[in-house]
Amino acid sequence: MGLTGLQIFKLLPKTNCKECGFPTCLAFAMSLASGKANLSQCPYVSDEAKQALEEATAPPMRLIKIGAGEKVLEIGDEQVLFRHDKTFYHPTGIFIEVSDNLSEDELKAKVDEINELVFERVGERYEVDGVAIKNDSGNADTFKKAVETVAGKTDKVLILLTEDPAVMEAAASVVADRKPLLYAATGDNYEQMVEVAKKFQAPLAVRGKNLSDLADLVEKIVGLGYRELVLDSGERQTSKVLADLTQIRRQAIKKRFRPFGYPTITFTTEEDPMKEALQAQVYVSKYGSIVVMKNTSKPALLTLFTWRRNVYTDPQKPIAVQPGIYAIGDVTPDSPVYITTNFSLTFYTVQTEIEATRIPSYLIAFDTDGLSVLTAWAGGKFIGEEIGPWLKESEINQKVNHRKIIIPGGVAAIKGKLEELSGWEVIVGPREASGITAFAKMRLGA
């Protein structure tokens, strides 16, 4: 467990020099205890105190960076078990595995294919985080060559998969500046693997035979002075991996069990791309920091990336869409005009319902800082006084030749003020988005 402010205070210089930005050492200590300050802000702390404090104030799960330059994948440093407790911070890295048994041309073609896995939806862009190169050949030169080929074709983050430390060293030497993840240290090779990792200052994956073996191995590696680690319990069966990932996360967060205070790596086993995406979904949902996959099916990966985006959305912040005027279908100057807030869930629900009416329409996402209709109305952000002047000057006046706007039924009360300030006729729509189809049928002749 972490230290209290008072315990930390005892380890500080107690000179109240203020160089840390706090008025007193005690104030600084209290902020350290609550995680609001960083020990490096104190220039005079002793090495001894530093070590004790770093141990005690370290986050429950270490942040690990893989890659260098523009392409760095940050994983770990999670603080909760459920996203509703706070949020998940570092989305699962999604990697595609390639084998060094492929010929150079095949490998290049494969990497081209991976580079092209770029997905766009609702104004967002997703792409594969990296490539994992596997030493299936068992040959050091072949592996090194394969790693060189892949590195030459992509600037994505790399994982090198071999358990032979000599093979790893040879391959890592050609991509040392890319800071690849080295997979893996095991009970048989960890001393040499740690040397390789230290030499290139690259993060190191640790694979145990089970959770206990993994904890032992991590302690030994930490004993050798290396902490840039990523964990693998060795399990591959979906429900057992789920159990192991849950144990690792729980023990790190709730028990501050140090050997498990690192991010994790998982591997899919399903061959069918659709089944593989569902298996990967489990690891994205429950605590996998990296998932290494084999298939490159676009529709399957699109759904997986979308799920990752959803589960890593910060529940503390309402997600908003860009405020503005959206055209749904082939709009004409006669198209009806709807207005709602720019809270994304509201917006997309309304948009889907309007699409279902099959009447080309305009939908205005009014800027309410991402609040829903009733909340925004109660907060004075979705009222006639706000919408009216905006509507009067809006570009929508040039887009349509009528002046009728459909508002959500829940805020019928804004009708009068809105009409007065905008000069538009207000039509009160249904209270719920699900009523739009019936509304359109009755009022717009859909």
Add this chain to the structure above:
Amino acid sequence: MPVEIFKEKYTGKVQEVVLGATKEEGGTRAYTVKLGGSSALPFLQFEGESARPVIAMEVWDIKPNWHECFEPYIGDVWEDPVAWAQKLEQEYGAEVIYLTLKGADPERENPKSADDCAKLVKKILENTKAPLMVEGCGNYEKDNEVLQAVAEAAAGENIALGMAEKDNYRSIAAACMMGKHCIIARSPVDINIMKQLNIMILDMGVPADKIINDPLASGLGYGIEYSYSIMERARYGALVGDKMMAFPIVCLAGQEAWRAKEAVAPDDAGPGWGDQKTRGIMWEAMTAAALIQGGADIVLLRHPEAAKLIKEHIEDLMVPNTY
């Protein structure tokens, strides 16, 4: 150094609800299904029981307006709900038949009468073996009439009737009590309304082992994370002893997924989207898989290929993971 396995100690569990009734139990179903009953978080069998999620499949009483990629699978039966239901249980692995009485909607031309609906339900029960769930057309007044007739026609079969919402639950609860059926209580992605509605339905006299909750789960990409978190909170609430959060959860995954543009847009409609058929099936399967991970006890699926994927996925998740 053996790692000590961290098991949460829970005091509560998810309410168990049985759907369907066999001959011995006064019905005609070949089997019953158990919803809920979990005493652990989803699939964490190392600390308790995790109930196997059940797969329900969708039948409409009128020809559905679904995407053309459904045609090769159910095009031969989608104008005959009885044959459709039979095909779902015989060929596509539906464990529960979920009938939606869209045709009763008074806003349609020639809406079906309550009597038509009751007859259809009876006929489906006569020709299928699986437990049945029946959803009305969504028009409160019409549903009062329709669901009461259905409840009478299905007496003894222990079907589930919905959707009971805050403004119409009384008549549906009464119909369920009269026919000794289960009730599906819907709340709009809101845990407090869900609890209130459960309390009101219990107050009406519906037994706790007859209540199923529909949290109106959203589809992948369109708010599913809200539903996922609400379900995770509800499951956790159930395990720590809040009985009003403890009813088994049904998620209408298929219909939500197929509303998404991504499910139905033509091949390569957007960057990285790939072919429509795989994408549509995957949109549904991913929606269902995520909701199962969040704690759904029964998922309603639409596409037979998605149902197959989810069935296999559930098998993988049900492999024992006790230490």
